[in-house]
Amino acid sequence: MSAVSGHMFFPARLVLPLGCLALGFGVPLRAEAPRGATPLPPPGAPVSVAPHLASDWKAGAARVVVTPPKLLWMAGYAGRNKPAEGKVQDLFAKALALEDGTGNRLVVVTLDLIGVPRELRLDIAERVRETHGLPAANLILNASHTHSGPQLRTRPPTPAELEDGKTAGALEYTEKLKGDLCRVIDEAIAGLAPARLTWNKARCGFAMNRRRDFTLPAGHPNADKAPNPDGPVDHEVPALRVEGADGRVKAVLFGYACHNTCLGFYNYCGDYAGFAQQYLEEHRPDFVALFLTGCGADQNPYPRRSDVVPGVTDLELAMQHGRSLSNAVEVAITANPRPVGGPIRAAYEEIPLAYAKADRAPHLYPVQVIRFGGDLVLITLGSEVVVDYSLRFKKEFAGPAGVWVAGYSNDYNGYIPSLRVLREGGYEAATGWAESVESRIAEAVHRLHREVSR
Numbered sequence: 498m499s500a501v502s503g504h505m506f507f508p509a510r511l512v513l514p515l516g517c518l519a520l521g522f523g524v525p526l527r528a529e530a531p532r533g534a535t536p537l538p539p540p541g542a543p544v545s546v547a548p549h550l551a552s553d554w555k556a557g558a559a560r561v562v563v564t565p566p567k568l569l570w571m572a573g574y575a576g577r578n579k580p581a582e583g584k585v586q587d588l589f590a591k592a593l594a595l596e597d598g599t600g601n602r603l604v605v606v607t608l609d610l611i612g613v614p615r616e617l618r619l620d621i622a623e624r625v626r627e628t629h630g631l632p633a634a635n636l637i638l639n640a641s642h643t644h645s646g647p648q649l650r651t652r653p654p655t656p657a658e659l660e661d662g663k664t665a666g667a668l669e670y671t672e673k674l675k676g677d678l679c680r681v682i683d684e685a686i687a688g689l690a691p692a693r694l695t696w697n698k699a700r701c702g703f704a705m706n707r708r709r710d711f712t713l714p715a716g717h718p719n720a721d722k723a724p725n726p727d728g729p730v731d732h733e734v735p736a737l738r739v740e741g742a743d744g745r746v747k748a749v750l751f752g753y754a755c756h757n758t759c760l761g762f763y764n765y766c767g768d769y770a771g772f773a774q775q776y777l778e779e780h781r782p783d784f785v786a787l788f789l790t791g792c793g794a795d796q797n798p799y800p801r802r803s804d805v806v807p808g809v810t811d812l813e814l815a816m817q818h819g820r821s822l823s824n825a826v827e828v829a830i831t832a833n834p835r836p837v838g839g840p841i842r843a844a845y846e847e848i849p850l851a852y853a854k855a856d857r858a859p860h861l862y863p864v865q866v867i868r869f870g871g872d873l874v875l876i877t878l879g880s881e882v883v884v885d886y887s888l889r890f891k892k893e894f895a896g897p898a899g900v901w902v903a904g905y906s907n908d909y910n911g912y913i914p915s916l917r918v919l920r921e922g923g924y925e926a927a928t929g930w931a932e933s934v935e936s937r938i939a940e941a942v943h944r945l946h947r948e949v950s951r
């Protein structure tokens with residue numbers, strides 16, 4: 498895969514001499530021993546991490562470039578004052594199709610984009626139900642929340658929006674995206690072939706709670722300072738390894754709970770998650786790495802932004818965080834593999850989530866629970882979910898089956914604070930939800946968990 502083409506922002510200081518480890522751009526390079534030193538051995542052949550497991554799954558994975566061909570206005574920051582000017586990395590939509598031994602399927606779609614608008618989710622779920630008979634509960638759409646991608650749009654612009662031009666091209670882009678998503682799902686399903694699944698987790702530490710410490714008394718010198726090193730975080734990196742019957746790894750689905758906001762420039766880029774996926778895919782032909790965003794609404798990557806580390810740009814920080822995440826994934830898919838068996842059982846519900854203002858109509862909010870036999874439970878929640886939910890459900894469902902919680906799935910409608918965050922206030926509390934927000938979501942998760950566990 499070449500990451501270098503088209504409109505290109507390419508700082509001269511990232512051009513590396515041959516023989517150095519590539520930082521991620523251009524032709525992948527391998528480290529070589531210097532002249533006179535003992536030559537490094539060639540890389541070994543791929544081997545199964547769990548050859549004792551039967552290849553009784555079927556799996557297929559595919560990806561499609563969704564970088565806009567035009568320089569559109571970008572999503573994520575309200576302060577943008579001009580459209581994109583180029584790209585440093587392509588944006589992808591990727592699909593992983595899994596089929597258990599009895600024919601139940603799960604399709605996971607990940608996007609290097611800002612979010613999954615509800616209308617987009619409903620449209621794709623309906624099309625995939627028609628073409629493949631896939632139940633809506635068995636489809637996950639998740640976005641990396643990169644702030645270096647285009648705006649998405651499912652409704653025509655208003656006259657005022659037409660006037661300011663900021664949404665120009667976004668509706669056409671989103672319409673084309675729907676076709677791309679259907680095609681990448683078709684391709685993943687068409688590629689279903691015998692596979693074995695394992696999972697485990699590792700840790701990665703660059704996410705930090707980005708809110709101020711609300712436990713400090715007013716007047717404390719750090720009372721208004723963020724980030725908060727004592728604030729809650731979820732540093733786990735869960736990773737589902739998909740290997741073919743020959744032992745060759747075909748795909749990995751991995752998660753992390755952190756905003757993709759290393760970057761604030763005007764170039765298309767997947768941010769740290771884009772680089773993590775790129776690094777995992779380098780040197781592995783026909784391999785697909787998919788990033789499933791966790792409950793990172795109150796988490797930012799640190800160190801963050803240029804000039805914090807002298808001489809290191811925010812692009813380099815994005816690449817470094819991407820490398821540390823990809824390294825964690827490499828550990829998670831090789832260390833002590835835990836078998837993942839079927840059957841797949843899936844439950845999905847849209848619950849009415851009330852706003853604090855009684856005259857505001859409730860929002861239909863998607864909650865989804867997927868169970869892989871007795872081995873793994875994957876919970877997905879819509880919109881920007883704070884880390885408290887992930888920590889809560891991992892504690893409440895702790896047991897023989899691993900618990901994996903994703904946010905940013907199937908909907909994109911502002912922040913989802915916990916009751917704690919809502920009462921503290923601040924940026925992530927400002928969407929206007931009623932105080933029932935956490936209890937309603939938790940009730941639904943428990944209900945669906947019971948349903949898939951019966």
Ligand SMILES: [Zn+2]
Pocket residue numbers: 642756794881
């Ligand atoms: Zn956000």
